[in-house]
Amino acid sequence: MAEAAEQAQEDVKIVAFLCNWCSYAGADLAGVSRMQYPPNVRDIRVMCTGTISPHMVLKTFQEGADGVLIAGCHIGDCHYGKGNYMTAKRFRVIKDLLASLGIDERRIRLEWVSAAEGAKYQETITSFTEQVRAAGKSPLAKAGKR
Amino acid sequence: MKEALQKAVREALESGKAKATVILVEKDGELMPRLVTKPDDPAIDSLYSGDRRYPTASFVVMLQPVITGDIAVPVRECDRRMLFELSKRNQVDLERLVLLGTPCTQEVADACGCDHPFTADDIAIAPSLASPADPLPLPEALQSNDPAEKLAFWMGEFERCIKCMGCRNVCPMCFCNDCALDNLDLVSAESKPPEIPIFHLIRAVDMADRCVDCGMCEAICPAEIPLRQLYRQARQIVKDAFGYEPGVSEEKSPVEMLGEPTELAGMEEGFRTGQIPAE
Ligand code: SF4
Ligand code: SF4
Ligand code: FES
Numbered sequence: 001m002a003e004a005a006e007q008a009q010e011d012v013k014i015v016a017f018l019c020n021w022c023s024y025a026g027a028d029l030a031g032v033s034r035m036q037y038p039p040n041v042r043d044i045r046v047m048c049t050g051t052i053s054p055h056m057v058l059k060t061f062q063e064g065a066d067g068v069l070i071a072g073c074h075i076g077d078c079h080y081g082k083g084n085y086m087t088a089k090r091f092r093v094i095k096d097l098l099a100s101l102g103i104d105e106r107r108i109r110l111e112w113v114s115a116a117e118g119a120k121y122q123e124t125i126t127s128f129t130e131q132v133r134a135a136g137k138s139p140l141a142k143a144g145k146r
Numbered sequence: 147m148k149e150a151l152q153k154a155v156r157e158a159l160e161s162g163k164a165k166a167t168v169i170l171v172e173k174d175g176e177l178m179p180r181l182v183t184k185p186d187d188p189a190i191d192s193l194y195s196g197d198r199r200y201p202t203a204s205f206v207v208m209l210q211p212v213i214t215g216d217i218a219v220p221v222r223e224c225d226r227r228m229l230f231e232l233s234k235r236n237q238v239d240l241e242r243l244v245l246l247g248t249p250c251t252q253e254v255a256d257a258c259g260c261d262h263p264f265t266a267d268d269i270a271i272a273p274s275l276a277s278p279a280d281p282l283p284l285p286e287a288l289q290s291n292d293p294a295e296k297l298a299f300w301m302g303e304f305e306r307c308i309k310c311m312g313c314r315n316v317c318p319m320c321f322c323n324d325c326a327l328d329n330l331d332l333v334s335a336e337s338k339p340p341e342i343p344i345f346h347l348i349r350a351v352d353m354a355d356r357c358v359d360c361g362m363c364e365a366i367c368p369a370e371i372p373l374r375q376l377y378r379q380a381r382q383i384v385k386d387a388f389g390y391e392p393g394v395s396e397e398k399s400p401v402e403m404l405g406e407p408t409e410l411a412g413m414e415e416g417f418r419t420g421q422i423p424a425e
Contacts, residue, residue, distance in 0.1 A: 054351045055326050062344040075414060082404050088413035089388075089401055093354050095417060096383040097347070102296030110417040131419065139297060140343065 012066040012132045014041045016125075017056075019049045021079040022114045023071035029118030037122045038129040041069070048072070050083025054094040057108070061098075064141040067107045067132035071124065074112040084112070106135040147249060148195040150269050151220055154246045155193065158218035159185040164244045165215030168205055170194040179205040197254050199362060203228040203318035207237050218244040223263050224360035227393030228318045231358055234398045237321050258361050285372065300376075304342035306369035313363040313373055314349065319356040319392070326352070346376065354380035355401040358393035387411045 018024040024045045030037065046052060049072030060068050070091060078084040091110045099105050109131075111124050158164040159182070171180045172194045179202055180189050203225055210217065221229065226245060233240040247268025255263040287299035314320050314327055326348050327333050333345055357377040364374040384390050388400045388411060400409055 055329075055332055055348050058344050058347050058351070059332055062341055075410065082408065085404060085408050085410060086402075088410040091417060092387050092411035092413050093380075093383055093401060094351060096387065097351055097354065097380055099293075100296075100379045100383065101300050101343070101347075102293035102298075104293060106419050108417070109419075110413060112416050128418075139294075 010137065012040055012129065012137065013064065014067040014069060014125075014129060014132055015060045015065045016041050016043050016069040016071060017046055017049065017052050018043055018113075019072040019078075019083075020045055020047050022073035022077065023049075023111075023121065025115035026071075026113040026117045026121040029115065030121045031118075033118050035118060035122040037125040040129045040132075041125055048078060048080045048083035049087040050078070050080060050085075052087065052090070054090050057094050061103075061107075061138060061140045064138070066135070066138040066141065067109070067128060069109045069111065069124070069128055071111045071113045071121070074114055077112075077114065103138075103140065104135045106131045107138060147266065148193065150266060151195055151246065151248060152190055152193055154269050155182070155190055155218060155220070156185040158244055158246070159183070163216065164218035166209075166213055167218040168202060168209065169220060170200050170202065172196075181209065195248070197251055199224075199254075199360075199365070201316055201318045201362060203232060203238075204321070206243070207232060207318070207321055210238055210242065216242045216244055218246060220246045220248045221264075222248050222250055223260060224258070224358060225318075227358040228360065231319065231356065231393045232321065235321070235356075285375070288375070300346075301342060303371045304346050305339075307339050307342065307345065307371060308369055309338050309340045309345070310368060312366045312368065316362045316366045317353075317357075318360075318362075319353065319358060320349075346371075346373075350376050350380045353377045354384045355388075355390055355399040356392050357381055 018027055024043070027043060049070055052070060057068055070087060072084045072087055073079065075084060075088070088110070095105065095108050098108060109128050113120050113124060155167050155169060159167060165183065167182045168179050169182055169190065170177050171189055171192050177194060177198055177200045179200065182189050199222065202219060202221070206217065206219055206229065229238055229240060229243065229245070232238045247264035249265050249268065250260065250263035255261070285299065287295050290296065311327070314325065327345065332348065333340060357380070359374065359378065359381065361374045364372060367373055381392065384401060388409065390399055390401065392399065
């Protein structure tokens with residue numbers, strides 16, 4: 001009982017995969033511009049969102065993330081040409097798969113954030129954190145640890 | 147049926163249509179593939195033509211690189227779908243295969259939910275057929291619209307897994323040399339039974355555009371996990387998003403290929419639930 005109460009109080013954890021060239025720079029811009037956003041996000045920088053395998057998203061949830069954000073260059077702006085086309089397609093499959101198994105769609109988000117869009121990064125993190133808080137702690141968080 | 151198949155095998159070898167044949171034989175109660183190159187090979191006399199199924203396609207994948215010349219293979223309708231999908235993924239060369247369509251008995255077809263098994267007319271050469279998969283009856287928990295109920299159903303099923311790896315090992319569509327399920331960063335070696343749901347979802351996501359719905363994984367699973375239902379859900383996602391059906395669609399899978407025209411599967415503007423933020 002006490003444990004449950006503690007759990008409820010614990011804030012949500014979000015992992016964000018950001019591509020090096022656009023969204024990480026966007027996050028950086030938000031930082032140097034001193035924009036405020038919730039501290040729930042742990043950023044992971046990848047060279048391109050096209051390198052993110054669906055397995056990594058699954059692993060992130062397995063390890064206890066309550067939400068996963070993927071952010072990359074706008075379509076047409078990927079620095080490797082079409083890496084984010086792959087991201088878009090894989091994201092569609094993984095999002096629908098999680099939903100079909102009964103995992104709340106609010107826990108996963110895909111955004112295109114350019115290096116100049118510090119404000120969009122701030123807005124994304126703020127609204128996504130709220131959204132994940134509304135969904136609550138993930139039922140997958142360590143559910144499978146036996 | 148057995149005689150007709152034996153005749154087709156011998157004919158393929160005699161006429162030179164095929165240099166070798168892969169047939170199934172039964173030994174000590176176990177099915178195994180057998181490579182036969184001569185029409186008078188006594189192994190053909192003990193050719194297995196019963197109801198049990200075998201992932202012959204995996205054997206063909208291993209064999210083809212080391213055999214020069216065409217190989218004749220008796221195939222059920224699901225085997226044909228596998229070989230077709232495998233050929234699109236450069237694992238087999240269909241041009242160098244002679245497919246001998248093997249009929250399934252009504253019991254096998256019913257057990258598989260297959261409404262178009264090959265018939266005796268197909269033995270000489272397997273025609274290609276489209277395969278509209280009939281929906282299996284849904285377990286009750288999956289008929290509900292409550293996500294929590296669905297999740298509880300699947301977690302309850304996955305919980306029984308003993309990590310025997312049977313599902314992966316039997317699956318002819320699981321051909322990667324480096325399997326993600328062996329990647330210790332993803333699936334820890336210590337946890338037996340495996341961590342769930344990641345163990346099962348890794349396979350589900352990879353099968354979404356590969357599984358040909360043969361049902362062998364579910365048949366082999368000692369824990370009786372409804373794996374076929376799981377992969378059918380994954381297949382449905384790819385069908386809805388890309389119009390692609392493994393083993394059926396003529397083109398290569400668009401999921402892991404860029405191709406032209408490029409597709410974004412409805413993710414042009416990213417994906418967020420709820421309000422779209424104003425720029
Ligand atoms: S039904 Fe199972 S064994 Fe058959 S192709 Fe699909 S995943 Fe593989
Ligand atoms: S066959 Fe069944 S028990 Fe064996 S690893 Fe696959 S899901 Fe688990
Ligand atoms: S480099 Fe940013 S998405 Fe490819």
